[in-house]
Every structure is written in structure tokens, then in C-alpha cells.
Amino acid sequence: MFIEDVISRIWEPLSIKYEKQLEKAKTFDDDQLVTAITEKLIEQDSHVFKNDWLNMTSLNTSGCPHKVNDGRFCGCSMCNYFSGDMELLAMMSVVKQRNPLLYGKTLRFCFENSRGKSAIPNVFEYVNGHDSLSTEEFPQEAFHELFCKENLFSTKPYRLIFEARASSVSKERLMVYKEKCARNVEIAFGVEVYDEWIRNHWLNKNIYNHEIVEAVKIIKECKCQSRANILIGVPGLTEEQSMKLLMDSINWLKDLGVDYITLSPLVSKERTIQGYIFDRLKDSPIISKAHIIGGFEDGTPSIFFVFDAIYRIMSDSELIDKMVFAPVNFMQYFVDKARLYQSTEQKKLCRMITNALTEFDIKRDFKILEEVKETISNDTSYLNYLRDKKQENGEDKLLCTLGMVGEEIAKTLWPYTWESKACNLQEEIKCYSRPSIGE
């Protein structure tokens, strides 16, 4: 696929680095590997986020199997979930292949190093690799060592949340989590958008709608909770097109009966497609005229777009308690925007919207959003934003926009052979069929 070529090209320097580290790690015996891994883990804090009710602990595993892709790094196009520490990643991969039990012990060490032995749990606990139900990232022996042998916490947390790919959800592992680890287990999986062609041919997710439907069914049968992650803003599309995809995604997931939906604003990250468009194409007259997400501001959608999206979603009262704001992504998005907007007026608006969304997240009172909507409705910059949106390509030009952005990306990545790459994308576009809600 075109997008696989794009992402593996962007990640090529890291794939080369990883390969070298892998060769080096293979020369170590088990003791040397564990010593080197332990030294690195001691320096790190895997307790990545905490507030009054939530802790997030991130395990340094051998990486997301979809991303690592046997050393040819090529995961989801909007994700860069990696520390960049290829040495640690390669060592974890070698120890996992050689001795899965030892790999499990190093993962337990990773958790205990940051949280302590028999950690006191918060109400909500996230414990994550990347695909926590994957037998590739967590082989049986490692899974057993980490989650079955001895509880990670002093008492079972009220709710334990794991990230997983929908294709990895299995009854067997879910039942272990449920019986051994927590009073309630929630599985969060990436949907990103409902349109599976966009999800796979553009976001490179390699997850199909039937896998999501099946995952939700299994999670329900195991009496666990499901949480679907979706994106506010699709890189390479206009805000107008992204809004349509977002609302379709919400409607589909609501009909499917997922318990929660996590909203994640697109954030600026290196080695992602939004990062690439921003770095290499923001000055292109074609990209800037089309007002492509990735190509303006800091490479992420505008604050008015994010606010309007949330306002539209929350105006459906049935959704208010279903929606979750992704804590880390929202925090980063707000910080980035506060840094970006420079004029007093922009700063004031940004602060007002940020404060209102933060307050709304706690109180879930739609009036908070209504007040902001009323205030900005007469604001010149908001009116300009609405006016500009009318000029943007809409849903009817979705494929045309993708073809055009793909071509611009191809020209910079393969200056001499871009035509054949752009042609490949056009061939894929010919197979596009837009699903209707209910399929």
C-alpha cells in the first residue's frame, strides 16, 4: 500500500538503527542483557501520568508489533508511540525471543521500579504496553509472570484499563484480567475513524470494521467494558472532511454499543504523517490553499475546530457520559496551542476554550459549552474560521484531497520516482467504497 511505503520511508533511519542494536543485543548473554535493561529502566519513570483518580503506567515492552513490523518500522501513520530508545527496544525484543519468562520478569521490574512492589492502586489504573492482549508483545509466559502470578497492586483497583488492538481481543486473556487483576476491566482500542478505507489505506491501522464489531462482542460477553479511541482531526484532510468522518464514527460506535468513546485531538509528533506534512509541505501553495490538517498552525487542527467538534458531539445528551477526553493528548494539545497562539486576543480565546473544556470534562454540564459557543459566535476570528471552512473541500472531494496530498508527499519522499508511487495510491483509491452507517 502507498501509506506503508510512506511510513516505512519516514521511519527508515530508525529501522536501520534498530537493526544495528538488534545485532548488538544478540551478542549479549542473558545476564548481560538483564543488567543492561535494568540499568536503563532504573533511569526511567514509567509512571507517565497521574491525577487524583487516574494513574498511567507504561511498560517498556519490545514495542507495538504493528509498528515494529519485524524491524521495518511501519505502524499507524498518526502515531509515534516510541521513546526513540532503539537500544532498549532491541534488547527487549532479544530477551523476549530467547526467554519469554525472563522478559516477563523485566516487565514486572519496569512496573515495580516506577510504582513499587504491591503498588497502592488509584481508582483508575492504566497499565500498558501497546497491544496488551497481543501474544506477540506479551507471550504466554510473560503474560503469566506479569498478570497472573502475583498481583501488581496491593488490592484490586476499581478499574484497570488496557490498550489493545481490536484484532487481539480474546476471551482467554480477558478472563485472566478479570479474575486476577481488577474489579472492572476496560479494553481501549483504536478505531480512529469509522471509514475503514481511510483507517487502513491512509492511517495504516490494519484493523477492519468486522474485527471491531467482534472485539466489542467478546468484551461484552466477558462482562468487561469497551472503549473506542477516535481522532479529532485526520491528517491530510480538511477540517470539514474530518468533521464528517468524526460524526460518522461517533454514530457508528454509539449504534455498536461501545461503553465509552475516547476523543483524541491530533497532536504534533515527529515521524507521523501530520508531522511530515507540517515539516515538509506547509509552505506548498497546494497544501496551504487546500487548508489541509497538518499543513497549518502547528500541524494540528485549530482550537475552534476541536471546540466545535466537542460541542456537536455533546449536544446529544446520550453521549455526554460516554465520552472520555484522552488525558495525555488533550494536555499536550492545549499546551501546544497555548504556545502557538501569540496575540492577546488569540491567547484569551484559547484560554477560554481550554478552561471550558477542562471544566466540562469534570462537571459534564453542557451549559458550559453553550456559554462559550455564544461568546465566540460574535468573535471576528471565529467568524473568519467559519467563512474559511466554507471554502474547504468537503466530503464529496475526500478522495480528490487524499490523491492530491499523497502526490505532494510522494514528490518529497521520492523526487525521481514519485509518479509511480502516486499512481499506486490512485489505484487504491479506485477500490474505495464509502460504507454507510449500519454496515
Ligand code: SF4
Ligand atoms: S496507534 Fe497503537 S497500534 Fe498503531 S502503531 Fe501506535 S501503538 Fe501501534
